[in-house]
Amino acid sequence: MAMRVETNPLETAYAVLLENGLDGAGEALRILVNEAAKIERSEFLGAAPYEHTATRRDYANGFKPKTMLTRVGELTFQVPQVRSGDFYPSALEKGTRTDQAVNLALAEMYVQGVSTRRVIEVLQRLLGPEISLSTAQVSRAAAKLDEGLKAWRERPQGDVPYLFLDARYEKVRLEGRIHDCAVLIAVGIEASGKRRVLGCTVATSEAEINWRRFLESLLARGLHGVKLIVADDHAGLKAARRAVLPAVPWQRCQFHLQQNAGQFVTRQEAKKTIAAQLRTIFNAPNRAQAEQLLKTALEAWRKEHPKLAEWAEVAVPESLTVFDFPAAHRVRLRTTNGLERINRELRRRTRVASIFPNPDSCLRLISALLAELDDEWMTGKVYLNLNP
Incomplete structure (x- = not known):
């Protein structure tokens, strides 16, 4: 029987960097990501390679090459497979949160029987020519993504002197019929001068009760210090603003x-x-x-x-x-022109799904896009100098 020779991936990555300097960064990254993916598969299986254990939940099934464009160039990784197909390494997640949300919207349309040729074409590119997709698979993927997005939507807020409010409409299937649902969005300029996406929700309309609930949710999460609200003219929003933030002046766009x-x-x-x-x-x-x-x-x-x-x-x-x-x-x-970039990006993404299969699917995509934009703003330059 041939002896298995174990190598230390960390030492191998070190060696590549020592020999090639920064030119070897791509190869070092490939080695480390491949090893991280194998470790994650072992944790998923509940057993190390060649280990016999009663807690094992599945079996390894080789590797599949995947080429991706990274910040250090195009790299080909070895993606660990399992027999059930239910595993995918988090380091190589298929796309950003927004991409995942778009794909889930399409998948939900497919499993709910509202598939179109466009949906089938996209899913074939994602899953291969032989589509094998179940409601349970979609639900598991959605639950995994929704957990993080819900935490982002409910994160605590702070001192926000300037608050911008806007809404747009998306087509959503409700009780077997297609409705135009309002997507309510709040953006603020914090005391630090940075822009932040404060929150979003999907409602049946821009009626006062929906805007009021949205504003109350922002205050419940700790929003304070608002000195000015910037928004377009809308009866529902005006009434909600007067009820929830009556002392804050309003700037009409x-x-x-x-x-x-x-x-x-x-x-x-x-x-x-x-x-x-x-x-x-x-x-x-x-x-x-x-x-x-x-x-x-x-x-x-x-x-x-x-x-x-x-x-x-x-x-x-x-x-x-x-x-x-x-x-x-x-x-x-x-x-409110600063929100136009958001609306353009939302249009670009939601155009793919065209009609959302349910409100949760719509909220998932909107949240994913806004969370990524918020990350970009948080790490970017100061938007407005609020220092006296």
């Missing part, structure tokens, strides 16, 4: 307000003129001058565009709250 103004004017050339007048008001050096410019504009609008004047007399002052805050902060606080 200037960008959306300017777009809304166009609805009260029919001639295209007049729309451009009014948009320019509004920009002049918004760019005034202080509140007093902004209010004087608004007064002048209203006098002209009452003659030429009476409906616009009636609307603007109430709406435009709601967008001037930002003048009560430091001039250096205003450019970041006057609109």
Whole structure:
């Protein structure tokens, strides 16, 4: 019988680095990841290689090569297999949290009988031409991902001077019918000056009760120190804000307000003129001058565009709250445009699923995307200097 010669992977990785320096980083990483995956498989099996034990839950079934693009270049790893196929090493998880959430949404559509040719094509790329997928497999994968995402959504909050609120709609299957469900999102600028994604939820609409529950959940997690809320105009949100955070001033998004103004004017050339007048008001050096410019504009609008004047007399002052805050902060606080990147990325990802099979699937993908964005912001540069 041939003798098995055991080598120490850590020493082998050291040797590669000593011989090749940083040029050997890729090979060293490959060695260590392969060894970590084997150790994880042994823990999953409940038995070491060649070990006989009553606690064994499955059997090793060789290795399968997998090439991945890493930060040190393209590497081919040896992925340990088990007979049941229920194991995959965490170091080589298939994609980011967002990718996993997209795949799960598609998988749920498939096992619930709402598969389309697009779903089948994607799943074949993920699982191979012979699709073998059960509800139990999808449920296990979803539970594993949901645990971490739930912890992220419920993590404690702190001092957040500036709070931004926004919503978008996604198509979700509810009780056998397709509904447009509201995705409520909160982003804040912390006292450190960093942007953070504070939370998200999926609701049936933007009604006051849904916004109120969402805001109350933020406060229950420790959110405090809010000095300004920046949001678009919506009756449900306004009522919820007054009920939950009545003492906090509100800044109406200037960008959306300017777009809304166009609805009260029919001639295209007049729309451009009014948009320019509004920009002049918004760019005034202080509140007093902004209010004087608004007064002048209203006098002209009452003659030429009476409906616009009636609307603007109430709406435009709601967008001037930002003048009560430091001039250096205003450019970041006057609109919700900072959330547009989030909405673009959400659209790009949710377009793949098209229709979510259930609200949990929608919340999973939204949470995964926002958690990754929050990680990026947390480790990135200061967004707004709040030091006096």
